[in-house]
Amino acid sequence: METVGRFAPSPSGRIHLGNILCALLVWLSARQKGGKVVLRIEDLDTARCPRRYADQMEDDLRWLGLSWDEGPGVGGPDGPYYQSERTALYQAALEKLEQKGLVYPCFCTRAELHAASAPHREDGQVVYAGTCRTLTQEEAAEKAKKRPPALRLRVPEKVWGFTDGHMGPYEEHLARDCGDFLLRRSDGMFAYQLAVVVDDAAMGVTEVVRGADLLDSTPRQLYLYDLLGLTPPVFYHFPLLLTSDGRRLSKRNADAGLDVLRDRSTAAEILGKLAYLAGFNPSAAPKTAEELLKDFDWDKVPTEDIRIPEGLF
Template identity: 65%
Template sequence: MHTVGRFAPSPSGRMHLGNLLCSLLAWLSAKRENGRVVLRIEDLDAARCPRAFAGLLEADLSWLGLIWDEGGSTGGRNGPYYQSERGGIYETYYKKLEKKGLTYPCFCSRSQLHAASAPHREDGTPVYPGTCRSLGPERQAVLAQKRPPAMRLAVPDWTVEFADGHLGRYCERLATDCGDFVLRRGDGVFAYQLAVVVDDALMGVTQVVRGADLLQSTPRQLCLYRLLGLPEPRFYHLPLLLAPDGRRLSKRDGDVSLEQLQTRWSAPEIVGKLAFLAGQLDRPEPAMPAELAPVFSWEKVPTTDILLPAGLF
C-alpha cells in the first residue's frame, strides 16, 4: 500500500516549535517510504482561523523544505482541502450515523459538564455521563426552545485497542473512558472527531503523525472509522516538546514562532535543531528534510516529553 501522510495545521496563529517538530516528523515518516504528503487546513472554526494565516503556514512549510504533494492552495483531486469548505461532506457522513440511530441531541452546557461529579479524563475533560441520552421527544422539544442542542454519538459498548506505531499498545473502553462524544456543536459546526476521520479517509491518508496529546482521541476516531466502514490509517504519536520551564508550548502564550526564529537562524539550522531534539542527529547541525528522510527512524524518536534545552533556540 502506498504511504500517504499529512500535515493538518489549524491556522489560528504562526506555528511554534512543537508544531514545527510534528510537521517535520510527519514529512520524514512519509518520505522515508517514498510516500506522498497532503496539506489539509483545519479551519473548522473559521472565525478563529482567518485564511491569511493559512497562507503564512504554507510559506513557513515551504521555507523549511517541507513541500507537500497535494492540498492547501496547491489543490488536488481530493479537495477541497480547507475544512471550512467541507461541511456538506461531513453532513453526508453524519446522516449515515443518524440513520443507524446512533445520534441524539444534548442540551448540557460546558459549565454543567465540568461541574458534574462524573469522572474526568487525565486532561480534565469530563467523561459525558449520558445525561441527555434517554430524553423523550417532548422533553427534547421543550429544551430546544431554550438552546440549540449539540449532537452526540451514542457510543457502542466497545473496547478499542490499537498499536500505535511509536508508543505501542493503547486501549480504552468507550462507554466508561470517554462517553458519548459530540459530532456537531450547537452552532452547527461539525466536531473535530468526525471531520478528521472523514477527511483522512477520503484523502487517502494511511499514516497519521501527531502529538501525544491527541493519543486519547484515537479510540473515538477508530470507533467512527468502524461505524462508517472507512479504512483506518496507522497512527504515530510523538512526545510533546516542552518549554525549558516544563510547560507545554502554546500559540496563545506567545511561545517562539517561526517568524521569530527566522530572524536568527537559517532553515537548515532550524531543521537540524529539531532533528537533534527528535533523536535523528547526534548534534544540532544544519540539515534539510530531504537529507534526513532516507535515514529517518522512529526508533530514535524519544517516547517521553522532550524538554527544550535553554539556549538552543
C-alpha cells in the same frame, strides 16, 4: 499501497516548534517510504482561523522546505483542502450515523459539563455522563425551544484498542473513558473527531503522524471508522515538545514561534535542532529535510516528552 501522510494544522496563529516538529515527522515518515504528503487546513472554527493565518502557515512550510503533493496552492483530486469548505461531507457522514440510531441531541451547557459532580479523567477532561441520552422526542423538542442542541454519538460498553506505530499498544473503554462524544456543536460547527475521520478517509491517508496529546482521540476515531465502513490509517504518535521549565508549547510561546525564529535562524538550523531533540540528528548541526531522510528512524524518536534546553533556539 502508496504511503499517504498528511499535515493538518489548525491556523489560529503562527506555527511554533511543536507544529514544525509534527510537519517534519509527517514529511520524513512519508518521504522515506516513497510516499506523498497532503496538506489540509483544519479551519472549521473560521473565527479563530482566518485565511491569512493559513496563508502564512503555507509560506512558513515552504520556507522550511517541507513541500506537499496535494493541498492549498498545489491542488489535487480530493479537495477542497480547507475543512471550512468540506462541511457537506461531514453532514453526509452525520446523517449516516443518524440512520443507525446512534445520534442524539444534547442540551448540556459548558458549565453543566464541567460541574464538580461530573466525571473527570485523570487529565481533567470531562467524561460525558449521558445526561441527555434518554430524553424522549417530546422532552428534546421542548428543550430545543430554549436552546439549540449539540449532537452526540452513543458509544458502546466496549474496549477499543490499537497498536500505535511508535507508542505501542493503547486502549480505552469508550463508555467509561470518554463517554458519548460530540459530532456537532450547538452552534452548528462539526466536531474534530468526525471531520478528521471523514477527511483522512476521503483523501486516502494511510498514516497519521501527530502529537501524543491526541493519542486518546484515536479509539473514538477508530469507532467512527468502523461505523462509517471506512479503512483506518496507521497511527504514529510522538512526544510533545516542552519548554525548559516543563510547560507545553503553544502559540502564546512567542519565543518558539516561527515569526521570531525566522529572523534569527535558517530553516536548516531549526530543522537540525529539532531532529537532534527528536533523536535522529547526532548533533544540533543544521540539516535540511532532505539531508535528514537518511538518518530518520522511528526507533530513534523518544516516547517521553522532550524539553527544549534553554537557549537552544
